[in-house]
Amino acid sequence: MKTCLSLSVQSGFDDAVTELASLEREGLDVVFVAESYGFDSVSQLGYIAARTEGLTIASGILPIFSRSPTLTAMTAAGLDYVSGGRFMLGLGASGPQVIEGFHGIPYDAPLQRTREVIDICRSVWKRDRVEHDGEMYQIPLPASSGGGTAKPLKLISHPVRERIPILVAAIGPKNVELAAEVAEAWEPIFFHPERARDVWGPSLAAGAARRDPTLNPLEVFVSLTVAVGDDTDGLLDTVRPMLALYLGGMGARGRNFYNNLACRYGFEAEAAEIQDLYLAGKKVEAEAAVPEELIKATTLIGPEGYVAERLAAFREAGVTGILIQSVDNTPSGRRASLDAVQRLQAA
Numbered sequence: 001m002k003t004c005l006s007l008s009v010q011s012g013f014d015d016a017v018t019e020l021a022s023l024e025r026e027g028l029d030v031v032f033v034a035e036s037y038g039f040d041s042v043s044q045l046g047y048i049a050a051r052t053e054g055l056t057i058a059s060g061i062l063p064i065f066s067r068s069p070t071l072t073a074m075t076a077a078g079l080d081y082v083s084g085g086r087f088m089l090g091l092g093a094s095g096p097q098v099i100e101g102f103h104g105i106p107y108d109a110p111l112q113r114t115r116e117v118i119d120i121c122r123s124v125w126k127r128d129r130v131e132h133d134g135e136m137y138q139i140p141l142p143a144s145s146g147g148g149t150a151k152p153l154k155l156i157s158h159p160v161r162e163r164i165p166i167l168v169a170a171i172g173p174k175n176v177e178l179a180a181e182v183a184e185a186w187e188p189i190f191f192h193p194e195r196a197r198d199v200w201g202p203s204l205a206a207g208a209a210r211r212d213p214t215l216n217p218l219e220v221f222v223s224l225t226v227a228v229g230d231d232t233d234g235l236l237d238t239v240r241p242m243l244a245l246y247l248g249g250m251g252a253r254g255r256n257f258y259n260n261l262a263c264r265y266g267f268e269a270e271a272a273e274i275q276d277l278y279l280a281g282k283k284v285e286a287e288a289a290v291p292e293e294l295i296k297a298t299t300l301i302g303p304e305g306y307v308a309e310r311l312a313a314f315r316e317a318g319v320t321g322i323l324i325q326s327v328d329n330t331p332s333g334r335r336a337s338l339d340a341v342q343r344l345q346a347a
Helices: 013-025 041-051 069-082 096-101 110-125 173-182 193-209 233-249 257-264 268-279 283-288 292-297 304-316 331-346
Strands: 002-006 030-033 056-059 087-092 166-169 185-187 219-228 299-302 321-326
Touching (some): 002 219, 002 331, 030 041, 030 321, 041 056, 041 069, 069 087, 069 110, 087 110, 087 185, 110 173, 173 185, 173 193, 193 292, 193 304, 219 233, 219 304, 219 331, 233 257, 233 268, 233 283, 233 292, 233 299, 268 283, 292 299, 299 304, 304 331, 321 331
Parallel strands (some): 002 030, 002 321, 030 056, 056 087, 087 166, 166 185, 185 219, 219 299, 219 321
16 A cells, blocks of 8 residues: 655645655655645645655645636646656545635535536646536636637647546545546545445445546545554544544534544444534533544554554555554654554565
8 A cells, every 4th residue: 555644844844845855765655735725735736846756746635616627637737747747636525614614615516516627627638629518617618608709728738647647535425436437546534444345335336337447446545543552542532633523513514524424334323422512612522422443443543463454454445545644743753654554564
């Protein structure tokens, strides 16, 4: 399984990129740069491309709502160009609180938008004259909707690759089915290897049945909190705040995708309790309500032998890349986690 990290800028951006260049020499495969409602990821990815040599640089993720499809395609082609063909386009729908609350754009039809954005990107990269008459996007804009002077255009520049790898972040059944059908890679969150097949198996199978045979098998990247050692049991609690936030506070009641996922894993009562507590302002109580079984299943925290077994379970479940989130989120901590995961995989 590939080893990956998210860009961490706690010690400053330049130091973080210097660290990435060092970790690249130690076998790091991919760096993901997030974009939510802080700095954009594109400018940072371009700088990382200039400071590294073989590392895959990936957006993790670019929201489909905040850029036009053709701008997304141009941006991906540009990053692939400055990196010498090392870019992976991570796409996702984000959520209504960010898209409507920060961007002021209606959060509508994320599934259909994702499909159309991918279709348009691939058309741009092939340097076709872009003509797209979809449910969500019309390119060129029809005369009835604009000034009447629009005509099909193709990308002036020549991309390094006409098929830039696309990763889709998704957990809903239809979104996962779409990823399995059209994307090179899929990134779920809170991946539970023993229950993943029951939750996502039908969606993955349905998408794979329609998959273009020219595409390679679907890659699966999962984010895992990592702490390897003999005295790590207490570190399980470090994951509780994040799980409580996502299950309890990431979305309104009835529109929390992560809470729904916990329910599909079989934690219906626990998920309801966490959400009730979190929305009532009782965050500490919500954290305490996160079941330890869920924490252990979705992390790599424990002695070497245990973590080696968990790595095998993730590999058996189809995971091809691990996005390491070190409990000790310092340069030395990230290096130790990376070394441990690489060593235990090779054992």
